[in-house]
Amino acid sequence: MQNSRIEWFCGEVEQNGNLCQWRQRLVVLIQGKKMELAGPTTSSRLHMMPGQPLILRTGDYMAKIREEVSDNAYQYAMSYEFLFPDGTTRAYIVMGESE
Numbered sequence: 001m002q003n004s005r006i007e008w009f010c011g012e013v014e015q016n017g018n019l020c021q022w023r024q025r026l027v028v029l030i031q032g033k034k035m036e037l038a039g040p041t042t043s044s045r046l047h048m049m050p051g052q053p054l055i056l057r058t059g060d061y062m063a064k065i066r067e068e069v070s071d072n073a074y075q076y077a078m079s080y081e082f083l084f085p086d087g088t089t090r091a092y093i094v095m096g097e098s099e
Contacts, residue, residue, distance in 0.1 A: 002034075003027035004056040006041060022053040026092060030063060030080070034099065037080065039092035066091050 003026065010020040026037040041053040062083040070076040078094045 001026055001028050001056065001058050001061060004058055006053045006055055009038075024053075024056060024092070025095075026056065028063070033097060035094055036096035037092035038095045039090060 005025050007023050007025050008020060009023040010018055013019045022041045024039050024041045026039070028035050028037055043051045043053060063080045064083075066079040066081040068076065068078045076094075079091050080094070081089050081091050083089050
């Protein structure tokens, strides 16, 4: 992982409502491709910053394809599952790709 940041994301939900939440945004290098991923955050349990979103540290993590859909040769949708040192996993969806 080369870059990690938190962003405030708002989107529409069923019945004409909106939902806003923190989202983790990552820039990663997987098999020579630079990708931008998005996924859930976890919250701090610190007394001074309760509920503060936690930023992932940059570094090398194991990742595997969780799901891939490709209807043709020029577009796709994909998600990856990351394995963290404590044995937990978390899924992130591909939001962008560059060379």
